[in-house]
Amino acid sequence: MIRASELDLAVVMSPPDCVEGTRLRRSQLVWVAAETLEPPPGASLPMAFSPKPCVNREVAGAALDAAPFEWHVVFTSVSPHGIRAAVLAGLAVTVLAREDVEPGMKIVDGRYGLPPLPSVDFSLIWSEGGRTECACRFGQLILEMPDLPVYGKA
Template sequence: MAKRPVTFDAEALRSFVTGIELGSFVLAADRLGRSTSAVSAQLKKLEQQAGTELVQKAGRHLMLTAQGEVMLSYARRILSLNDEASAALSASTLSGSINLGMQEDFGEALLPAILGTFTRAHPQVQLSASITRNQQLLDGIRHNEFDLAVCWQADDVPLFPTSRALGRIPLRWIGPPNFSLAHYLETGEPLPLLVFEAPCLMRSAATAALDKAGIPWRIAFTSRSLGGIWAALSAGLGITLRTDFGRPAALKILEDLPPPGEIGITLHQSQMQPGEPATYLTDAITGFFATGQ
């Protein structure tokens, strides 16, 4: 008799993916609304089902084993199909239009994970998506040019009455693979920063963190697009401060610089009364960030 294939537990897969993407199963537990022990038990269950170790400790951080990397790829695909099936089965005869704005950082994650699934589940909804800077998104919300906008949230900027906080994620110092941070820290030579044109929340956070630590810096490159920042990093022109959203795998996180803190993510909604399509998309976006996909 042929050996029966293993049926992996979907909730265990979700805990595994969330923990890896957040870099911490403690954070994953908080994101998923579970206890840390429950998430740890799910990881152990998944490893038992897989018959191999998936994660190992590397200092203060988690590191995937070779089999864990394979599992992560499949787990993401399984969860994506699971969530798409759920959305498709609950699809209604929704119709109308939505104009969504988002930060460039979110484009790579949101477009396939949410918008593709949403449009397949609700084919009669006309969806327009615009990718632009935070200030343009906020101005668009104020003038009702966007129905919804996913933005970075500054600590000193109040939410609109119709806004919804989606959570907070760590900021990361990011550099090219061959970047020698030790050279700058030892010689006191100003760190070359690759940043967006001002105003920019992460540009301000980067310079403030370095100033507080007494580390000299200089603006080595400015860009109007995130793609330009990633290209400049790949060319070895300096370092930047961003999040893990959209970070190319070849670029490394720099650990020996002052902790830059966290940044909030907010879903802003037009002051106009939202239609049913906007309500459905709001729930999809909120769920995306709640589960750490």
């Protein structure tokens, strides 16, 4: 939507090698499941992801393609709340930023043969024509938010 100039300003999640915008913070991605999830040994591991394009799905897919076990997508949703609901219901494993793990979820990095995941950056980006006075002021408010570590240009 930024590239199509449908939005003036956005906070986006991207792989750390992306050089677009102003990096706000870096976060570690983790594999997450319900505290109660215990898939049968050797069974295909159920996954929940947002539809493409989604950074979490792309990162997870790349990691899973190299994994030595079977997996399948059992749930998709455009809503992060939908993904979290599927995980909390014990239906699937997903990928979240570490700080997004909720009560009732457990981090399962390294379990079930799950490979390590990279970190991601949250960046503030503008569209080509998006540097309006209003968008610039709003962007500055985001940059000045308390408890928001700013790492400089990505």
